[in-house]
Amino acid sequence: MQRKRGFTLIELLVVMAIIAVLISLLLPALNSARRKARETKDRTQLSQIHKAWFAWASDQKGRLPTPGLVYRQQINGQFIQGRGAERNDLNTTANMHSVLVAENYYDTEILVSPTEQNANVIVKDDYNYAVLNPNPTGIGPIFWDHSMAANLDSECNISYGSTPILGKRQRQKWKDTGDSNFCIIGTRGPCLGWGPGQPGAVPEEDLTYELLGPDSKWSGNLCFNDGHINRVDTFVPDELQSSGGLVFDCIFVNDQGAGMDGLDSVIGIVRSNQGSINAAPIGVNLLDRESTPAGAVTEETLFTFDRPCG
Secondary structure (H helix, E strand, C coil): CCCCCCCCHHHHHHHHHHHHHHHHHHHHHHHHHHHHHHHHHHHHHHHHHHHHHHHHHCCCCCECCCHHHHCCCCECCECCCCCCCCCHHHCCHHHHHHHHHHCCCCCHHHHCCCCCCCCCECCCCCCCHHHCECCCCCCCCECCCCCCCECCCCCECCCEEECCCCHHHHHHHCECCCCCCCEEEEECCCCCEEECCEEECCCCCCHHHHCCCCCCCCCEEEEECCCCEEEECCCCCEEEEECCEEEEECCCCCCCCCHHHCCCCCCECEEECCCCCCCCCCCCCEEEEEECCCCCEEEEEEEEECCCCC
């Protein structure tokens, strides 16, 4: 009777080694393919948001979504839809997106990137359409669900940074200009300092580094006013013209010499415009001072950018 011969220990180890080598060769390719698929989906979501904004603008004299123009100030003690002064205090990132969700331009899932790394950023599955009441009796109207959150330190339903809706940026850039050099929404970035003519205080570690790039540096998708999307590996992608000549345009800070002119692109998550310089939390940026031509500050409009770190 002939005995069946099995694998020897050495042969088994050789087979296992070959399998391990094959896995080590295939895993990077698989991870790269998954990363590329997530990046492509991220670009698609940004494009869909941009298209929704411009569809909204087509019925609003070219103005991009502005909550303070949806829920306006009272006239003689009455709420009149489409009439009254703008409610600037309502122009936050959460309210802006909530207006679009309430009016069925997109759903809440599109606001969370497939590359998201922050556990506090989650899809708002319980958006309350039932609360909407534009024509109430006795109380003010409700045009959107105000529970949409945009606080990266606790709960946030939005991954992307966008242009702050205030000051000269709003008047000059928050409309359908078709400007191919002005970013209006994109991958949010790290907390930054700013020195004369260059970015400073760049953190060594930040969750935003892991959104699209390696965890050692930031990389992101930027969607411009004309709708084109660029993948960039720097948060200072361009230069811009200011009263002092060409300066860097860092998309995560109010650039010196250009910020108050409304010229530079800035994107972030705007949580509130009721902060103050003395009460601003650590890691929160403040924008923008409205000035007269002579330079005298007539009104200080303060917005807090939610800390995009960690």
